[in-house]
Amino acid sequence: MTTISKFLKKPVSSLFLSVFCGFVTSFIILAITGYSPFEVASSLFNGIFSRPxxxxxxxxxxxxxxxxxxxxxxxxxxxxxxxxxxxxxxxxxxxxxxxxxxxxxxxxxxxxxxxxxxxxxxxxxxxxxxxxxxxxxxxxxxxxxxxxxxxxxxxxxxxxxxxxxxxxxxxxxxxxxxxxxxxxxxxxxxxxxxxxxxxxxxxxxxxxxxxxxxxxxxxxxxxxxxxxxxxxxxxxxxxxxxxxxxxxxxxxxxxxxxxxxxxxxxxxxxxxxxxxxxxxxxxxxxxxxxxxxxxxxxxxxxxxxxxxxxxxxxxxxGGKSMQSDLKTPSEIINIMMGVIVFFVAVARIFPIIVDRLLKRRQKSNG
Amino acid sequence: MDSFLFVLSTTLMYSAPLIFGALGGVVSESSGVINIGIEGIMSMGAFVAASVAYFAGDPWLGFIAGGIAGGVLSVLHAVASIFLKADQTISGVAINFIGSGLSIFLCGLFFDGKNVTTSIKNKLPKIFNNSNFSVDVTVLISFLLAILIWFVFYKTKWGLRIRAVGEHPATADSLGINVRGIRSCCVILSGFLSGLGGSAVTLAIVSQFSPFCISGQGFMALAAVIFGKWKPLNAYLACVFFGFSQVLSIVFNGPESIFPSVILNTLPYIFTIAVLIIFVGKSIPPKANGISYEKEV
Missing domain, CATH: 1.10.3470 (ABC transporter involved in vitamin B12 uptake, BtuC)
Known part of the structure; x- marks a missing residue:
């Protein structure tokens, strides 16, 4: 067991990875359907944090x-x-x-x-x-x-x-x-x-x-x-x-x-x-x-x-401000949530993947 | 006689989508994978069916496309719960989110930001079309599918294998049965069937997709699976029962009805709970239902 996979086995780190994957997937969907992921992200961020x-x-x-x-x-x-x-x-x-x-x-x-x-x-x-x-x-x-x-x-x-x-x-x-x-x-x-x-x-x-x-x-x-x-x-x-x-x-x-x-x-x-x-x-x-x-x-x-x-x-x-600023359908938030929950469900896989990759590298090195 | 025919045909109409969903649930859960995502899969099927039927102008093409969309969405569930050993309930909840979110999202994309699809001109044909006795072809298809699945489950070696995998995967594995392969097929088939259930709503009952067209049918189907004790024909009857109680609430509803609407509206659900308590007792799921199988080396 390597340090990276040990780190990934911690619930908190695999949770953040799940959330990250959820964001990435939804931004990919948005990009494919013609919305700029950066604009969407900044609108989402502003919609939540811009004012008390x-x-x-x-x-x-x-x-x-x-x-x-x-x-x-x-x-x-x-x-x-x-x-x-x-x-x-x-x-x-x-x-x-x-x-x-x-x-x-x-x-x-x-x-x-x-x-x-x-x-x-x-x-x-x-x-x-x-x-x-x-x-x-x-x-x-x-x-x-x-x-x-x-x-x-x-x-x-x-x-x-x-x-x-x-x-x-x-x-x-x-x-x-x-x-x-x-x-x-x-x-x-x-x-x-x-x-x-x-x-x-x-x-x-x-x-x-x-x-x-x-x-x-x-x-x-x-x-x-x-x-x-x-x-x-x-x-x-x-x-x-x-x-x-x-x-x-x-x-x-x-x-x-x-x-x-x-x-x-x-x-x-x-x-x-x-x-x-x-x-x-x-x-x-x-x-x-x-x-x-x-x-x-x-x-x-x-x-x-x-x-x-x-x-x-x-x-x-934040999804509401996204919808009013950029006309991004608010359903993307549901999709994002679904993808995050999906990755939470499969979070056990992250350390396993890292382990395999490392083993493969070791083999090719040795 | 006329009112009897009306009740019968309306019952069949309401039960058809549930039957597709419930058969999907039976197939998946018999092989040992809980599929709580039927609702989301049905939404996806309903949307794809309605839009393909609109753009291609052929309801049959839409019907099949709805099933395929359901199958594709359930690949996610199969990968998560069979190969990545995810918690199947959590994965199912995720599928519900993704299915309902994606269907409305895509609807806006293909239909100028609207959340309903344009109505199709030709719905699926009806096998009877009288004024008070009209039966959609989906009713017939769902019936035949129930018989077919019953036959495969109890009369063929494939069915035996599926049930073995759901009851005791380790034993099945030791006999050389490919547990993961069978489970994957069953989950994807389950998605296909649930997708058809969605198609049956948007191509036979109504003629367009809208955000509320699938509202609870997937969960009703899930209830029918348990009510029917994980057996295809029993699940079929359970769905007909749900359809019937739905019709009762419609028949007795009206301005001069002696029952207040709240009783009639809640009737199907109260019936379901009552039946579960009185007649069913403990329904026992396939033993390995919900447990991912790990080969011991």
Whole structure:
């Protein structure tokens, strides 16, 4: 084993190589189809980093997928593939909106109630998925997909209800503003500084909570007995059962927590950013599905999800400026993401290739 | 009688694309490779089929081209999961991204920045074409393919080999069967079939590609594979069942319907979960499904 391949075996280095390959491939596609890769790259870069406002928007847009990424990663550690994060996010949004419209409490308590309701809805749906898996053996990917659709139609149904529907629109009334979690009011001191244009964004508490949750989940997984049992059941359910762990309960708990995190994401996102209401969904908004990629790129590390979530959100947000500057179709971002995930999947190959090349060179030298 | 015929023909119409996708899933997973990328492959097939049919003016050419496009896209999955020992689920997720992204991207390129293709004039022919009983030729093709795959799987040595590779690759290998070769063929064939599923949407049901024309059919097909316990004919029936519950929600929908729309819309999905719980129980996948095979030296 040479030093280069040892270096490449480290998850972080092969991850960066995957990202690099993803960029190169998409730039090749762009070049073939007649866009200048350099212009695209600079537009993407400027769209993300040129002003504090843009960076802040990336953070704001990244918050939900950081959460769903953590949700998927946590389930992954427990050996479950939470394809239903999308649906858990949707029911979280519904429950938050309903709670935020019905209750009328002082701001702090209002936020608390809304967040609890959103989280609870996600927890219940996740728990139901876990229960069906544990009790009847129905595959969590299939039930997850089914629940996603059911959640989508329930959401559209809620929008159509008389009590919530805003006349002549395709959305509900916004929730009461005592439930909002924006921070603009608290950041007045930035007014005359370089960062003043952050005040033009919908900066909210979501990202702080996301970081706290990431650290907390990471702590549970790595430092507690419960976390150890979850990982053990995830790696080998039979062995864990043999060692006396209750895999049945584990499955349900893991899916409950995973669903809860997705629900929390929804609560913080509807309370944090406008329009603070639900619109008719023609298709999925991909908050949950993007979480899958976020988790995969982060190699299922909750802390890693913060960075991969921001990375992904940067691509989506920067992709919009790319589209408006250069008329580059924003689908290139999806392709780029797909290629990166693909290379993450085959990352094991990098050290092997280097090894072979080095061996060949040695042979020809010797 | 008329309404019966209507329900029957609409059921068959909705189930045909699912059947192609599900057969693709059965073929790939029987050989031991999970293919979660069917959705993305179907998008790609749907786009290529619609555009080839438009530019060449021949729906049959488009139909085949859609299948080939699916096969080509699944080469990526085959290389990753069979030769590079990638995690098959992750690779499948990547294929979904690439398939749906690439199809819309290419659509913009060939159709002046629009995200829909121009409608084709000639759709695939129908074998029956009455006002309330019209059956697309894709319905017949999907049925014949299901029979064919069943026959190959259970009546020929090729089928035996495929199943052996999916159940116990090491044993198959020791008998001189080329595990990687068989798996590669199966994954690519699976892509071809899923691609045909996409073609069946854009050439028989609607007449153009649009970003939402494939929305969940690939995942439904995946559900049908598990529902059908990885057997071709059972998967076929599972797809017909999904098609039927879709039709139920259409038949009962309407302004004077006694059921609220939310119940009707969610019916197919609730049905699926209920059936999985009540009738299927634990469906047991091929033993080596999802595990890449490494030869021990």
């Amino acid at each position: 406002k843009h960076i802040m928007n990336v953070v704001i847009k990244g918050m939900p997928i950081i959460f769903t990424g953590i949700s998927v990663a946590f389930a992954f550690k427990g050996g479950l593939f939470n394809m239903g994060a999308e649906g858990q996010f949707i029911v979280g949004t519904i429950a938050s909106l309903i709670a935020g419209s019905i209750f009328d409490l002082p701001p702090f308590f209002q936020v608390l109630v809304v967040v609890v309701f959103g989280t609870l809805a996600g927890t219940l749906l996740g728990g139901l998925t876990g229960f069906l898996k544990a009790k009847f053996g129905t595959h969590e990917v299939i039930t997850g997909i089914m629940f996603n659709w059911i959640a989508l139609y329930i959401s559209n149904f809620v929008v159509s209800l008389k009590n919530f529907h805003r006349p002549n629109s395709n959305s509900t009334f916004p929730m009461k503003d005592s439930g909002f979690t924006g921070l603009r009011g608290n950041l007045g001191f930035l007014k005359d500084s370089f960062f003043s244009d952050i005040l033009k964004t919908e900066v909210n508490v979501g990202i702080i909570v996301a970081i706290v949750v990431a650290i907390f989940v990471s702590f549970i997984l790595n430092k507690t007995q419960k976390g150890y049992e979850i990982c053990a059941a995830g790696l080998n359910a039979e062995a864990a059962k043999f060692a006396g762990m209750n895999v049945y309960k584990n499955t349900i708990y893991v899916m409950m927590i995973s669903g809860g995190i997705s629900g929390l994401a929804a609560a913080l996102s509807i309370t944090g950013t406008s329009p603070h209401s639900i619109s008719i969904l023609a298709g999925f908004e991909n908050n949950g599905f993007n979480g899958l990629s976020v988790a995969l790129i982060a190699n299922n590390s909750p802390i890693g999800c913060i960075f991969s979530g921001l990375f992904f959100s940067g691509l989506i947000y």
